[in-house]
Amino acid sequence: MTWITGSVTAPRGFRAAGVRCGIKSQGKDLALIVSDTPATVAGMFTTNRAAAPCVRYSRHVVEAGTARAIIANSGNANAATGEEGFMDNVRMAQKVAQLLECPPAQVVTASTGIIGHRLPIEKVEKGIEQAMLELSPDGGNAAAEAIMTTDTVPKQEAIRLHLPAGAVHIGGIAKGAGMIAPNMATMLCFLTTDAQIAAPALQQVLKDAVERSFHCLTIDSDTSTNDMVVILANGQSGVDVHRYLNDFQMALENLCIRLAQRIARDGEGATKLVEIEVRGAPTFKQARKMAKTVAESPLVKTALFGNDPNWGRVLAAMGRSGVDFDPERAQIALQGTLVYTEGKPTAFDARELHEQLKADTVTIVIDLQEGTEHATVWTCDFSYDYVRINAEYHT
Amino acid sequence: MTWITGSVTAPRGFRAAGVRCGIKSQGKDLALIVSDTPATVAGMFTTNRAAAPCVRYSRHVVEAGTARAIIANSGNANAATGEEGFMDNVRMAQKVAQLLECPPAQVVTASTGIIGHRLPIEKVEKGIEQAMLELSPDGGNAAAEAIMTTDTVPKQEAIRLHLPAGAVHIGGIAKGAGMIAPNMATMLCFLTTDAQIAAPALQQVLKDAVERSFHCLTIDSDTSTNDMVVILANGQSGVDVHRYLNDFQMALENLCIRLAQRIARDGEGATKLVEIEVRGAPTFKQARKMAKTVAESPLVKTALFGNDPNWGRVLAAMGRSGVDFDPERAQIALQGTLVYTEGKPTAFDARELHEQLKADTVTIVIDLQEGTEHATVWTCDFSYDYVRINAEYHT
Structure with a gap:
């Protein structure tokens, strides 16, 4: 197991982009992560009763088990926005699906930022077009930047796991917990891997890793309306990890722990x-x-x-x-x-x-x-x- | 039901004192409340696993059902002080018992302040002698002052309840929740009444009142090692309240709510x-x-x-x-x-x-x-x- 430079684009067959679409007053605010081929998907979501539309929507994507992309915006949580807010979220997924020529049910959506404000959906749609043009195998860092709100630094990690059948990679980006100015925080984490693994096994491995990483993280006791951890596994390494699930789980857990530590260190107002x-x-x-x-x-x-x-x-x-x-x-x-x-x-x-x-x-x-x-x-x-x-x- | 001036000395047959024995760097730090005659006693205590000796000791007093006095110091919680700390607490009760010529098992003890430091027990014993000399039917306010730590104001309330058989009084003093400089806070509340009531009924009435008052109070989520609410009922009004338990409970609950509100308003750093x-x-x-x-x-x-x-x-x-x-x-x-x-x-x-x-x-x-x-x-x-x-x- 080796720590390597990079993040969600470290595993083979993933491209990403981070662009500014104009939700926040400044900086990048829209991240896109795409797998070149359909990937198995697993995810864990906030248990908050007032879950945002992106959580309710992305739960279905995870249940179906296959995804091509993750689209995430910062600056607006699109939570407590009624039926209109739910439709805005669907439009986000549809726009990505249309450009990737895949079903909208294969697009994970995520939002973070202020609660109770409608998303400027036209800006988001234009931003998606821009992000699609900028997709790159080096785009992980830009994506990590684009999901920041009160985070002071982007958070990313990548790991190479050497198995008898070959090497697999896991990458991840995350954004800060600690509820966030102006309003509501979200802990978001997007993970990618080029391992071959079926959705049920991926879900179990993710759950175990989260138990000892993000579920061991607390900034100010608050569970937001928008929290999620999602992983895409596209199999591009050609290495089937079912026989090495324990190794794979440990690598994923270690990566998640590092991201969790980065989030804690960058908690609002934190000095240590x-x-x-x-x-x-x-x-x-x-x-x-x-x-x-x-x-x-x-x-x-x-x-x-x-x-x-x-x-x-x-x-x-x-x-x-x-x-x-x-x-x-x-x-x-x-x-x-x-x-x-x-x-x-x-x-x-x-x-x-x-x-x-x-x-x-x-x-x-x-x-x-x-x-x-x-x-x-x-x-x-x-x-x-x-x-x-x-x-x-x-x- | 009428709000009246006063506190624990408003009910008949109670005297109190608040003196300085030298635990804190300044101000009164030892409170004594005495019933002229043996009173029925009820109490509720912190559920903290690391409960202080005073909590463990006073639980026994409440179980036995009869008490003559409450002795409380501020400035030192006498918690996490080992076996020696437990013996210091016993000495506090014994000193009061000796001077009142009652069993030590009839003396409720309470401490609040810093954790992990031995109580200066000789100073406390001298303070008890002084407090005994100063006991007075107007001493409730001095007692309220003597239990303060980071509280900025003393907290006391008294009430007169008119029943067909006559009037009964309830009085109380409390000190602030919000954990306290230099170390550990305690929510303390001492209540007195001249109503005639048996210990089991008193315990039930107290429990119901606390459910909707102090158990509805939170400053910073912390349950201290020393929290307690204790009530003494000496029957000096000659009015048996068993037929009017509901009225009595409502009066007690209202009094506890007022004290809880005073504690919240005076929480550490509170502006509202x-x-x-x-x-x-x-x-x-x-x-x-x-x-x-x-x-x-x-x-x-x-x-x-x-x-x-x-x-x-x-x-x-x-x-x-x-x-x-x-x-x-x-x-x-x-x-x-x-x-x-x-x-x-x-x-x-x-x-x-x-x-x-x-x-x-x-x-x-x-x-x-x-x-x-x-x-x-x-x-x-x-x-x-x-x-x-x-x-x-x-x-």
């Missing part, structure tokens, strides 16, 4: 990446539940912003996580320093630890000593800038 | 009280669950700090609350203005609503149109000061 591991838990789900409760505590996140080794807030969050554990047996370590054990704080040097917490990656390791399972969750700290970004915009 | 009502829900619990999800959303809270009529964030929080509803049927109103209906925003005047949101009390009313139940939850907005208070302290 925070990695919270719960070890010695009876099950993975309990470990993740506790790690997430700690990760989402505004008190823990503000303490980390202040570089404060405030283990008391970590313990309090553990205690209310709903996970059963013995506070006398649990241990807490901050940046590798044991700060709490046997029901009491250790005699650590708070001033020294305060300095160490100024690092750009901070780790919190909790050992429950109750079992053998563990989970890692990624988040960021909670700063003045988070409040500024989310309070100062006026609808 | 936010009242979120979910109507038309199938059950009270579902209504409360959704209202709480909206109340705890950092995105909703930062928008309210910015006076932004950002209904999209409210809808997104509703959607991820886990409560089943139809987004096309639900309605959202901010400060009395309908902003979302039939799956779309209304044509409201955003600039005018922005001005109206500058009020010191903001209401969000959500109507699901799915049932007949409703719940109201209280919280506050999320400001720069919240981050400052919780980030700038260094342990």
Whole structure:
């Protein structure tokens, strides 16, 4: 398994483009990813009851199992826009389908940005024509840029997996969680691979990878109306991965973890990446539940912003996580320093630890000593800038 | 039912005091509430797994059903202090018991403040002697002051309930939720009444009142290690309330709601009280669950700090609350203005609503149109000061 340069266009037979169609006040705002041949498709979508039209539409595409393209716009979530909004989304898919000469049911749609505003669909349609002209095997980076909203950097990763039957590639782009100015964020992730794999196996592999990557990511506890992770597998490598599903899943999981970490590091107002591991838990789900409760505590996140080794807030969050554990047996370590054990704080040097917490990656390791399972969750700290970004915009 | 001046000393046969024993760097930090005669006692405690010794101890007092006094200190939560911390707590109860000549099992203990530091127990014991000397039927206000940590104002309420058999009184003091500098917050509430009532009935009435008051209060989602609500009923009014349990429960609930509102208004960094009502829900619990999800959303809270009529964030929080509803049927109103209906925003005047949101009390009313139940939850907005208070302290 080798990390390589590139993103969704690293696997064979994929082209992409990112163009400006005029939804946002500036910058690229329309991304197109196309597989030269029909690809198997899998996806996971937001569980939000108020899901946007693109989520409802793309679920059907995934159920059908075959896709040629992903079209995504930023700057407008096309959520809470009524029946008209649903039709705008259909038009997006139809325009791509018409130009690719494929069924609209083979086009995944995605939108991110403000809620409750109609999409300027004519601009989007013109943008699709432009993107189609600019499609290129080097277009992954432009596509990554085009899905950004309050993200400060594009996020992309690619990997080469060496299997006995040959090499397969996986690439991905993602955009930031942390709800987004002016209104609503979306965690979007688009993945491509040239592996040969049937849709049901692809769906299972994606689900497992997401469980330990994006489902272990939390910026501010919010599940948006538009979240989705979608993967296209076009088989162009000629390598069938069904016999190596475990290797393939691990490669995909690693790639998703890197993208999740990039999202956390670029969370709104974030000054650092925070990695919270719960070890010695009876099950993975309990470990993740506790790690997430700690990760989402505004008190823990503000303490980390202040570089404060405030283990008391970590313990309090553990205690209310709903996970059963013995506070006398649990241990807490901050940046590798044991700060709490046997029901009491250790005699650590708070001033020294305060300095160490100024690092750009901070780790919190909790050992429950109750079992053998563990989970890692990624988040960021909670700063003045988070409040500024989310309070100062006026609808 | 009449609101009257006073607090825990408004009911007959109660005396209180608030003194400085030297735990905090300044101000009163030890409160004592005493019933002249043994009182029935009921209480509700934090569900945090890492509960402090005072919680574990006072649970036993409540189970036994009779109490003479409540002793509470601020500035130190006496949590995560090991076996020594538990013994310090026992000494607190013993000192009060010795001076009152009652069993230690009749003394409720409570602590709030920093986690993981031993209590200066000698200072506390001297403070108890002082408080015993200062006990007075006008001491409720001093007791309310003595339990403050980052609270900016003391919180107290009292009520007179007129029943056919005579008048009974209920009084209460509370201290702020919102986790607290330097370390850990606690929501504490101590209630007194001169009603005659047996412990099991008192426990039930308290539970029902807390369900629709303190359990509808959220500052920053955190359940502390030390939270408790305790009520003493000494029967000094000579009025048995068992035949009027419903009236008594309503009076208690109203008093608790007022105290909960005071806590929300005084949340860390709060600039306004936010009242979120979910109507038309199938059950009270579902209504409360959704209202709480909206109340705890950092995105909703930062928008309210910015006076932004950002209904999209409210809808997104509703959607991820886990409560089943139809987004096309639900309605959202901010400060009395309908902003979302039939799956779309209304044509409201955003600039005018922005001005109206500058009020010191903001209401969000959500109507699901799915049932007949409703719940109201209280919280506050999320400001720069919240981050400052919780980030700038260094342990």
